[in-house]
Amino acid sequence: MAYKIVIPSAGLGTRVGPYSNFLNKALVSIGDKPAISRVIEKFDESIPIVILLGYKGDMVEEVIIELYPKRDFEFIYVEKYEGEGSGLGHTLMQAKDSLQCPFIFIPNDTIVGSDNIDLDPNIHGNWVGYFLKTDKDQYNPEIFRCLELSENSNEVTGITGKGTLNKNIYCGISGVRNYQVFWEAMNSDNAITEGEVFGLRALNIISPIRINDWYDCGSLKYLRLAKQKYANSEHNILEKEDEAIWFIDNVVIKFSIHKKFIADRVERIKYLPSFLIPKLLSSGKYTYTYQKVEGDVIADTLTPYVLSNLLEVCYQNLWSKSIEVDDDIKSQCYDFYRDKSFSRLKHYLSRFEQNDDAKIINGEEVSSVESMLEKVDWDDLCNKPNWALFHGDFHAENILIKNDGSFSLLDWRQFFGEYSKEYGDTYYDLAKLKHGLLVNHGLVNKDAFSIKEIHHNDVFISIPQYSNLVECEELLDKWIESKSFSVKKVNLLTALIYLNICGLHEYPYSKFLYLYGQHLLHKALTKKH
Numbered sequence: 114m115a116y117k118i119v120i121p122s123a124g125l126g127t128r129v130g131p132y133s134n135f136l137n138k139a140l141v142s143i144g145d146k147p148a149i150s151r152v153i154e155k156f157d158e159s160i161p162i163v164i165l166l167g168y169k170g171d172m173v174e175e176v177i178i179e180l181y182p183k184r185d186f187e188f189i190y191v192e193k194y195e196g197e198g199s200g201l202g203h204t205l206m207q208a209k210d211s212l213q214c215p216f217i218f219i220p221n222d223t224i225v226g227s228d229n230i231d232l233d234p235n236i237h238g239n240w241v242g243y244f245l246k247t248d249k250d251q252y253n254p255e256i257f258r259c260l261e262l263s264e265n266s267n268e269v270t271g272i273t274g275k276g277t278l279n280k281n282i283y284c285g286i287s288g289v290r291n292y293q294v295f296w297e298a299m300n301s302d303n304a305i306t307e308g309e310v311f312g313l314r315a316l317n318i319i320s321p322i323r324i325n326d327w328y329d330c331g332s333l334k335y336l337r338l339a340k341q342k343y344a345n346s347e348h349n350i351l352e353k354e355d356e357a358i359w360f361i362d363n364v365v366i367k368f369s370i371h372k373k374f375i376a377d378r379v380e381r382i383k384y385l386p387s388f389l390i391p392k393l394l395s396s397g398k399y400t401y402t403y404q405k406v407e408g409d410v411i412a413d414t415l416t417p418y419v420l421s422n423l424l425e426v427c428y429q430n431l432w433s434k435s436i437e438v439d440d441d442i443k444s445q446c447y448d449f450y451r452d453k454s455f456s457r458l459k460h461y462l463s464r465f466e467q468n469d470d471a472k473i474i475n476g477e478e479v480s481s482v483e484s485m486l487e488k489v490d491w492d493d494l495c496n497k498p499n500w501a502l503f504h505g506d507f508h509a510e511n512i513l514i515k516n517d518g519s520f521s522l523l524d525w526r527q528f529f530g531e532y533s534k535e536y537g538d539t540y541y542d543l544a545k546l547k548h549g550l551l552v553n554h555g556l557v558n559k560d561a562f563s564i565k566e567i568h569h570n571d572v573f574i575s576i577p578q579y580s581n582l583v584e585c586e587e588l589l590d591k592w593i594e595s596k597s598f599s600v601k602k603v604n605l606l607t608a609l610i611y612l613n614i615c616g617l618h619e620y621p622y623s624k625f626l627y628l629y630g631q632h633l634l635h636k637a638l639t640k641k642h
Contacts, residue, residue: 116234116288118156119212122149122221123167123194123204128332129222135355135370137169139221140176141336142352144343145360147368148330149173149221150180151343156217156231161185163211164221165204167194169370175397176368180361187211201308206299215290218309223285224339226326234290240320241269241313242286244327251338252329258283258310262321269319272310283310284327291316344558353617358524363405364394367524372398377527377534384502384535386430389522406521408513413555415509416581417588423512423520424592431502432539438500445530446495446538451486454609458482461616461627473571474628479635482612482627488638494602503529503537508549543593544606550586551607552576552629562625574628601637608633 126138133141139149153162166173166188174188191207193199205218215234225242232240243260246252259279261271273279287309289295298304298315313319328339345360356369369375379396391403411419462469469481504511505526513521529537553576556562562576593600611630615623 116160116215116217117212118160118162118217118219119165119205119208120149120152120162120219120221121165121201121204122173123165123170123191124201125168125195126222126331129330129336130333131354132333132336137173137221138330139173140169140357140368141222141330142357142359143224143330143339145345145358146343147176147180147357147359148224148339149177150359150361151224152219152221153177153181153184155219155225158184160231161187163187163189163208163216165189165191165208167191167204172368172370172399175399176366179366179395179397179400179402180359198305200306202299202304202306202311205309205312206304209296209299212292212296215288215292217286217288219286220331222330222336224328224330224343225284225286225324226328226342228324228326230286230322230324232288232322234288237288237322238290238320239313239316239318240288240322241272242284242322242324242327244282244284244324246280246282252282252335254278254280254282256332257329260321266321269321272314281321284324284329286324287313288322289313289316352619354619360405364402365391365405365523366400366402368400370399374527375399375401378525381525381527381534385504385522385525386502389426389430389520390525391521391523406513406515406523408515408521410510411512411514412509412549412553413579414581415550415585417584419514420585420588421592422518423514424589426520427504427507427542428596431504432499432542434501435539436500436536438533438536442500442530442533442536443496445533446498447491449530449541450494450606450609451489451491454486454613455483457613457616458486461612461623464616465620465623467624467627470570472628472631473567474632474635475573475575477632477635479631482631482634485631485634485638489605494605498538498540499598500536501539502535503539504542505529505537505545507542507545509546510549510554540598540602540606543589543598543603544610547586547589547603547607548610550582550589551578552611552626553579553582557622562622564621564625564628572628574625574632576625576629601640604633604640605637608637 122139126133129138140147143151164186170190189207191204246254255276258275259273259277260269260281260283262281263270272283294315295312299312304311330336330339359366379401382393391406394402394404469483471480504522506524511523528534556577565573567573590600593603608630611626615626
């Protein structure tokens with residue numbers, strides 16, 4: 114008899130907050146893939162998979178179908194996934210009719226590395242996976258269920274509750290051959306909160322399967338271990354709370370919890386030169402997928418020569434096409450620059466419970482951000498943009514150089530202001546480029562930035578800068594002047610960019626961005642030229 118896989122993915126995932134505030138924990142990025150991808154890919158493509166959905170279930174379903182269009186999935190929605198009467202046992206019972214056959218149970222956040230867990234219960238019988246805790250491991254057996262084993266360790270004699278000191282930690286993975294016995298036991302009300310363990314305890318003979326490479330992502334501490342393990346140095350993607358970029362085979366998937374964000378991104382493609390962007394393959398409510406471009410991100414290896422070529426290509430095909438726009442579009446500058454800056458500052462201060470104070474940053478007295486924003490000449494900034502075609506997120510992590518020396522622009526912004534999809538401000542593209550030269554994502558991922566609290570509101574911040582990027586920054590300023598653009602305006606927008614994005618990232622990087630933006634805004638407002 115054939116077997117199936119069942120992956121419960123209905124719960125709120127509160128133990129991994131803030132990651133689960135906006136999405137199901139199945140979609141939390143582990144390296145360059147969502148967590149559930151690292152579960153699905155452990156099993157042969159021919160095995161049917163039943164996925165139980167609840168919280169943010171439509172997002173999970175769309176992502177899975179987009180990532181694995183040729184695999185056999187059955188999605189079952191669980192109405193009662195929170196509150197009284199909910200629990201893993203209740204969730205699992207919704208799959209009873211679909212699992213009238215041997216099956217393998219595995220949570221959506223249980224990551225197994227090199228070990229084989231695609232063990233057909235028809236061949237291996239009933240089995241459960243366990244991890245043998247050693248003194249070197251960071252796992253605390255007291256917060257997990259554990260296995261009691263026979264004297265020769267070839268049979269499971271019991272599954273303990275949480276709080277024991279047993280070193281045989283139950284990984285939450287199991288194979289069930291005697292499914293009739295399992296489901297009969299699961300009919301008990303006591304199974305609602307205990308989950309699959311209640312049914313496993315009813316089985317007569319269970320073999321223990323030792324797993325050596327296991328990452329439990331159900332809590333913040335162990336989730337971070339998995340993120341460190343699977344971090345991909347090839348893709349310096351900084352995490353955001355409401356969006357992600359994933360890489361599967363030869364395709365790239367952009368995900369966002371915001372439907373309008375995705376729809377607007379896809380629509381903007383028609384306003385960008387096709388030879389400068391990757392080929393769109395498909396799109397949905399929460400995702401769009403494009404062909405992976407073979408090339409190298411220029412962030413770490415950018416040279417003045419390459420930058421000069423890039424600037425000229427973009428000037429000829431985007432920024433030189435300066436146009437006159439109507440008053441409605443002109444008003445977008447105030448929304449995009451001024452209003453957004455104040456609201457993003459408020460979001461950062463609220464999210465991290467910070468005060469916006471005057472400070473001494475790197476030995477220099479700096480006013481509060483809000484007071485400096487009040488001093489910005491918004492009329493000068495917003496009434497004199499260079500309206501042209503634009504990218505919108507034009508920094509070095511979004512730019513690939515291909516083998517033939519041509520460029521591919523990734524992750525374009527969906528609009529400028531609130532609704533302008535065709536035209537935007539060239540100055541914003543140039544400022545995004547400069548902000549990436551000053552703060553390199555690769556160094557951020559290595560935690561190379563620092564914040565030293567000397568005294569109250571007296572801090573020293575630093576981040577190294579590669580010498581080639583220093584040269585590129587100097588070239589960029591000269592190029593800006595050669596095209597009769599304003600370096601001062603670019604520097605002002607660069608400072609605003611850091612302040613706009615600080616609340617979108619995780620602590621402590623968020624705080625660094627805030628302080629760096631505060632520092633640069635002071636310099637932009639006080640420097641005469």
